[in-house]
Amino acid sequence: MAAPSYDVVGIGNAIVDVLARTDDALVQRQGLTKGTMALVDTARAEAIYAAMPAGVEKSGGSAANTVAGIASLGGRGAYIGKVRDDALGTVFAHDLKALGVRFDTKPATSGPPTARCLILVTPDAQRTMCTFLGACVDLGPEDIDEALVASASVTYLEGYLFDPPRAMEAFRKAASVAHKAGRQVSLSLSDPFCVDRHRAEFRDLVAAHVDVLFANEREICSLYETKHFELAAEAVRGHCDVAVLTRSERGSNVVTKTDMLHVAPATVARVIDTTGAGDLYAAGFLYGLTHGRDLATCGRLGSLCAAEIIAHVGARPETSLQRLAVGAGLI
Amino acid sequence: MAAPSYDVVGIGNAIVDVLARTDDALVQRQGLTKGTMALVDTARAEAIYAAMPAGVEKSGGSAANTVAGIASLGGRGAYIGKVRDDALGTVFAHDLKALGVRFDTKPATSGPPTARCLILVTPDAQRTMCTFLGACVDLGPEDIDEALVASASVTYLEGYLFDPPRAMEAFRKAASVAHKAGRQVSLSLSDPFCVDRHRAEFRDLVAAHVDVLFANEREICSLYETKHFELAAEAVRGHCDVAVLTRSERGSNVVTKTDMLHVAPATVARVIDTTGAGDLYAAGFLYGLTHGRDLATCGRLGSLCAAEIIAHVGARPETSLQRLAVGAGLI
Numbered sequence: 038m039a040a041p042s043y044d045v046v047g048i049g050n051a052i053v054d055v056l057a058r059t060d061d062a063l064v065q066r067q068g069l070t071k072g073t074m075a076l077v078d079t080a081r082a083e084a085i086y087a088a089m090p091a092g093v094e095k096s097g098g099s100a101a102n103t104v105a106g107i108a109s110l111g112g113r114g115a116y117i118g119k120v121r122d123d124a125l126g127t128v129f130a131h132d133l134k135a136l137g138v139r140f141d142t143k144p145a146t147s148g149p150p151t152a153r154c155l156i157l158v159t160p161d162a163q164r165t166m167c168t169f170l171g172a173c174v175d176l177g178p179e180d181i182d183e184a185l186v187a188s189a190s191v192t193y194l195e196g197y198l199f200d201p202p203r204a205m206e207a208f209r210k211a212a213s214v215a216h217k218a219g220r221q222v223s224l225s226l227s228d229p230f231c232v233d234r235h236r237a238e239f240r241d242l243v244a245a246h247v248d249v250l251f252a253n254e255r256e257i258c259s260l261y262e263t264k265h266f267e268l269a270a271e272a273v274r275g276h277c278d279v280a281v282l283t284r285s286e287r288g289s290n291v292v293t294k295t296d297m298l299h300v301a302p303a304t305v306a307r308v309i310d311t312t313g314a315g316d317l318y319a320a321g322f323l324y325g326l327t328h329g330r331d332l333a334t335c336g337r338l339g340s341l342c343a344a345e346i347i348a349h350v351g352a353r354p355e356t357s358l359q360r361l362a363v364g365a366g367l368i
Numbered sequence: 369m370a371a372p373s374y375d376v377v378g379i380g381n382a383i384v385d386v387l388a389r390t391d392d393a394l395v396q397r398q399g400l401t402k403g404t405m406a407l408v409d410t411a412r413a414e415a416i417y418a419a420m421p422a423g424v425e426k427s428g429g430s431a432a433n434t435v436a437g438i439a440s441l442g443g444r445g446a447y448i449g450k451v452r453d454d455a456l457g458t459v460f461a462h463d464l465k466a467l468g469v470r471f472d473t474k475p476a477t478s479g480p481p482t483a484r485c486l487i488l489v490t491p492d493a494q495r496t497m498c499t500f501l502g503a504c505v506d507l508g509p510e511d512i513d514e515a516l517v518a519s520a521s522v523t524y525l526e527g528y529l530f531d532p533p534r535a536m537e538a539f540r541k542a543a544s545v546a547h548k549a550g551r552q553v554s555l556s557l558s559d560p561f562c563v564d565r566h567r568a569e570f571r572d573l574v575a576a577h578v579d580v581l582f583a584n585e586r587e588i589c590s591l592y593e594t595k596h597f598e599l600a601a602e603a604v605r606g607h608c609d610v611a612v613l614t615r616s617e618r619g620s621n622v623v624t625k626t627d628m629l630h631v632a633p634a635t636v637a638r639v640i641d642t643t644g645a646g647d648l649y650a651a652g653f654l655y656g657l658t659h660g661r662d663l664a665t666c667g668r669l670g671s672l673c674a675a676e677i678i679a680h681v682g683a684r685p686e687t688s689l690q691r692l693a694v695g696a697g698l699i
Contacts (some may be wrong), residue, residue, distance in 0.1 A: 094425035
């Protein structure tokens with residue numbers, strides 16, 4: 038097996054975020070469920086946008102945020118995802134490449150515009166997301182660069198990819214290519230409602246193809262249809278090599294076939310916006326994993342990266358994660 | 369004369385900012401002059417963008433930032449400027465309307481895309497700007513809503529408008545409509561190089577049409593071709609009712625036919641990004657002026673608003689300026 042050229046290749050919905058601070062009333066008036074992601078069509082996206090305060094645009098996308106985090110840690114990241122050849126698509130590509138992330142999926146030249154996600158950040162720092170999938174619906178197996186996937190230690194898939202119609206095929210193809218090349222496959226469950234929409238496929242995928250699973254408490258409980266975190270953590274054990282279960286201010290648990298580690302959360306002076314917390318936790322954890330760190334250190338790296346991202350608005354690091362991690366004695 | 373419906377109508381280049389923190393080396397390598405604005409064509413914009421780190425997109429435009437500030441202070445703002453009917457144009461319009469600013473200039477349906485400004489923020493918090501004028505070149509006198517201009521206490525024009533070819537006509541038309549309606553005309557010189565490019569027209573305009581002039585030290589010195597601030601301040605006296613001359617950490621001077629007031633700068637814990645400092649100073653000053661405050665209070669309001677904007681990245685307020693101004697006992 039050749040030495041990997043990349044630590045992580047992320048595959049996901051290529052999205053530009055539109056972030057605005059709002060009150061709880063707007064989330065309620067729009068019939069949204071706080072802390073979750075809802076898919077919206079053009080008309081609904083326009084209606085919600087019209088009701089939103091002035092915002093800021095920032096490249097996002099769950100798996101893209103994760104590989105941005107890998108790059109900020111000094112790791113080698115690559116990304117596969119679909120934008121349109123428009124202004125926001127250019128912004129998305131620029132922001133990844135500027136971090137040193139390889140990104141050469143062909144942009145769509147017709148069809149819907151680059152995807153955007155309207156993110157309402159409430160005073161409690163929670164984020165509620167409305168995603169217009171746009172050009173993401175065009176991602177298909179033909180976009181999976183087999184040589185690229187085979188050259189990455191970990192292929193990281195976001196669960197949100199179950200929503201666009203043909204991405205699932207891309208998903209399975211990438212997992213299969215990665216395993217054939219002797220690499221690892223990682224999956225994030227992304228969102229409890231996303232798990233609801235695709236529970237059977239998620240369970241099948243986790244059991245058959247996933248080596249490292251990321252989920253928060255609500256997502257893992259949704260996957261196994263239980264209200265009790267402990268039962269869900271027991272249910273996932275053995276279905277994949279490592280299940281990393283994040284629990285916000287209660288830290289995280291790393292579940293293996295034989296063990297369950299608890300990782301304390303990193304301290305944050307003031308939580309401003311939780312957008313990207315899970316994405317950056319995954320970045321820290323996967324950086325550790327692909328650099329031979331033990332699982333406890335991987336978890337602490339995840340917590341450290343999540344702590345950076347929730348201290349400001351937006352889901353891309355504003356500080357060098359490498360410097361933070363070196364300062365914390367973790368790398 | 370009917371009571372005004374608006375405090376300030378701003379006319380300017382409608383621009384979305386792309387802000388990124390960079391080192392000084394990038395500014396030098398790109399041959400840019402720190403702290404100024406350069407006009408760039410598509411090819412140059414693409415080259416600079418390719419060299420820039422990952423950024424954040426935020427609505428900008430000098431006069432638009434000023435009316436956004438007026439709205440944040442609780443005032444009534446309106447705006448005239450040209451975007452294209454594209455994604456960034458939608459963002460620009462949304463962000464103004466979300467603040468309660470009236471903006472109904474017809475977007476261009478063909479031609480270049482919505483303007484953007486690449487802003488390099490160096491570690492000393494200075495901003496260096498590269499503007500691609502895009503759809504702004506289509507602004508012309510036909511876009512000046514005469515009834516709107518006549519209904520605003522102050523028509524505020526940014527000097528940057530001298531750059532696109534037909535905006536000058538729009539500029540003169542607006543000034544003439546405002547004066548016929550018994551309103552005031554205000555102008556910001558915007559940038560020392562912009563003054564260099566159009567010195568004769570600026571001097572003519574200031575002497576003939578401007579009631580309230582805003583300029584920083586470099587701009588007013590450029591206008592009167594002197595290296596000495598005091599000489600420039602003497603030169604402008606009498607050419608307009610009020611000349612407001614800002615001097616960064618040295619505060620500002622308000623020059624009238626008979627007086628010269630000094631206004632101390634407001635304190636800022638840490639200067640992060642000076643983008644929009646002049647725009648927001650003008651917002652505070654004009655809010656005071658249109659609400660019957662004395663010139664010293666107008667200046668203090670200007671300093672307060674400038675202090676808010678330089679404490680974070682981006683040229684639109686992140687805090688309610690009204691709350692700040694009430695807290696400071698200024699309104």
